[in-house]
Amino acid sequence: MTIVMDRAGVAAAIERLAEYLELKGENTFRVRAFRAAAKTVDGYAGDFAAAVADGSFAQMKGIGPALRDVITELATTGRSELFESLRAEVPPGLVDMLGISGLGVARIRQIHETLGIDTLPDLEAAARDGRLATLPRFGARTAENILKGIAFLRQASQWRLCHHAAEEARALAEALSRVPHVLAAHPAGEVRRRTEVVRELVMVVVADVAPEELFRLISDAIGVREIAGQDERHATLKLGGGTSVQVVVTPPQNLGAVLVQATGSDAHLAALAEHARTNGFTLAGTALWEGSRFVPTPDEQTLYRALGLPWIPPELREDGSEVGRPVPRLVERADLKGFLHCHTTYSDGSNSVEELARGVREAGYDWLGITDHSRSAGYAGGMQPDDLRRQWDEIDAVNALQLGITVFKGIESDILADGALDYPDDVLDGFDFIIASVHSRFTMSEQEMTARFLRAIAHPAVTILGHPTGRLLLQRDAYALDLDAIFDAAGAAGVGIEINADPHRLDLDWRVLRRAREAGVMISIGADAHNLGGLANVEYGVAIARKGGLGPDEILNARDAAGFRAFVAARRA
DNA sequence: GCCGTTTTCGGCCCGACTGTTTTCAGTCG
Incomplete structure (x- = not known):
């Protein structure tokens, strides 16, 4: 059995299927089954192709006969009959509307059926000219929020999340390196700088033929659909899948200079050019x-040197x-001894405590902090008190x-609206450590939200603040929060702050890490894993910690288990 | 669509907020 579509591709197709079914008004439980299957596929940690080929994937929880068939069809043919027929039925504009905060399936269907609107531009027009506000249970405020949502979506659509971009770049580099006369292919640009979102893919190709000839070979x-903006050194290729990539060609003796140039950023290049000029270069x-x-600059080291x-x-x-x-010693994955922030089957994760422990040990960690959701x-x-005792x-x-591997008993406790935690103190005392996160009431004023966090920081049971700003990249902005005040309070109290490593969050932002460090805040890198596949989030x-200039000494889970215990104890004392 | 020492049918995740209403449907996490 040949596999033509990879794990991520299958997961994305099933998620899209769920959206189609939802917009068609299908049974919500059927929709939910598709969504769950998409997550299961996406988070599958083993060899996905092998598991599809030998049928063992069908043993996974939530994968029944229907989804087994869809997954097998997608993986082996790259297509799905169900997908094709639904795509023909559901206007693509309606799927786009699902990305607008405040618009769910019911309202989208209502808009579609009563106003005949099935594209974003039409929706925008209807929001502006007042038609939308006349619908039952719609009003001026709703129309305004929808306009905001459309603007946000437009802006977001030019970007992609870093893990998607990295996967595309990896595949592209591999394909390019197989092209005749290509000596090497290096991802550059934002992917190489590890920014949290990526606008453009850039590849540097080392070749021993003229660029014009090379572009023809590529x-x-x-499968290039179109070549735009070609000159003697670079070209923008539009690929079959819709991806656009800038390819820069260089002979080996200039790879260093070209790679630096293609990697950027503009500000870095400007500073570098200025430095070069003052030194006679x-x-x-x-x-x-x-x-x-x-x-000659055959590599970057030569150029900088x-x-x-x-x-x-x-x-x-x-x-x-x-x-x-001076370049600081930056933290590396291998520095991490502890794995923090993960969910098991006790809340919304899909692996057991033991499976996670074995998987995390296998990945080379010495200790693991399990943090399922709290009861609200x-x-x-979320875990009720009985669940806690069992876990x-x-x-x-x-x-x-x-x-x-040492497993610590943790919890991701909700920070309630008033800043209190989610269990009484005697229950909180039973945990080895606590990550406290906000999951509700995002629309408070900055003053209220800051007070809410400050109260949580003041609670001696709190070890770490989870995903502190609440942003979802390309989906939802951070809530209003005085981060400086949070850093100062957390630094003084010995409370750690998380870099949530879920590529949808990457929260804290790397731009504020320097400020956090100045306030003496210990940073933890939290995987927010919901299955073994989530180990890869780290x-x-x-990368975000490195962008913030952090070294291993500033990362909580670069400590050994005893060091982690000591951090918790010091904070509680 | 999936699941099952309540197993082949009937249930599946729920509480709170928002913007609209004047009692609540829809959305969100």
Whole structure:
């Protein structure tokens, strides 16, 4: 059995199927089954192709005969009969509308059926000319919010999340490296700088033929639909799937200069050019010159060294201030000894305590902090006091197995509207540590929200603040919050703050990490994993920490288990 | 569509907010 569509592709197709079914007014439980299956596929940690091929994927919870067939069809043919027929029935504009906050299926269907609207531009017009506000239970405020939602969606549609971009770039680099006369293909641009969202894919290709000839070879090899903006060194290729990628071609002796140029950022390049100029060099687009002498730069290290600079890791190349500064020792994935923030089957995760413990051990960690949702998170199966006792017994049993990993009893406790936590103090005392997060009431004023957080920070049971600003990248802005006040209070109280490594969040933002460090805040990298596949999130959290210039000493889960225990104890004392 | 020591049918996740209404449907997390 050949597999032509990968795990991420299948997951995305099933999620889209769920949207189609939902918009058609299908049974919500059928829709939910598709959504759950999409998550199961997306979070599958093993060899997905093999599991589809040998049928073992059908054993997964929530995968019955119907979804097994859809998954198999998608994976082996890249198509689905159900998908094709639904796509023909549901206008694509309605799917777009699902991305507007405040618009659900019921309202979209109502808009479609009563006003005959099925595109975003038509919806925008109807919101402006007052037609929308005349609908039952719609009003001026709703129309205004929909206009805001459309604007947000427009802006967001130019970007993609970093994990999607990274996966595309990886596949593209692999395809390009197989093209004749290509010596190497390197992802550059925002993907290489590890920004949280990516607007444009950039690839640097080292080749031993003229660019014009190379673009022809590439077109033949990887299904290019259109070549735009071609000149002697680069071209923008529009690929079959709709992706647009900028390809820059270089001979080996200029790879360093070209890679630096293609990686950016603009501010970094400006600072670098200025530094070069004051040292008697010229950094033109494709090469380095000292006066009129050509300086070969076969790699980036050579270029930075020639300019009297240490090599600057791409993650740090942002506002230009990094040029001329010492390069800090940045945290790496291998520095992390602890795995924090994950959900099990006790709330909305899909693996057991033991499965997670074994998987996390396998990935090379020494300790694990389990944090299911607390009781007010009803939608996520938040834990009632009885569940807690059962889970604690289970964690004790797993620790007794001596798997080579220490499992800590944690909770992701909701911070309620008034800043209180979700259980009485005697229950809170039973946890080894607590991540406190906001999951409701996002629309408070900055003053109210800040007071809410400050009260949570003041609670001695709180170890770490989870996803502190609540943003969902390309979906929802952060709530109003005085972060400086939070940093100062957390730093003083010995409360850690999370970089949530879920690529939909990446919250804290790397731009504020320096400020957090100045306030003495210990940063934890939290995977927010809901299954074993979520272990891979950590890599994105590490990238954000690196962009913020953080080293292992500033990361809570770079400590060993005893160090983590000591941090919790010091905070409680 | 999936699941099952309540197992082949009947149930599946729920509480709170928002914007609209003047009692509540729709949306969200």
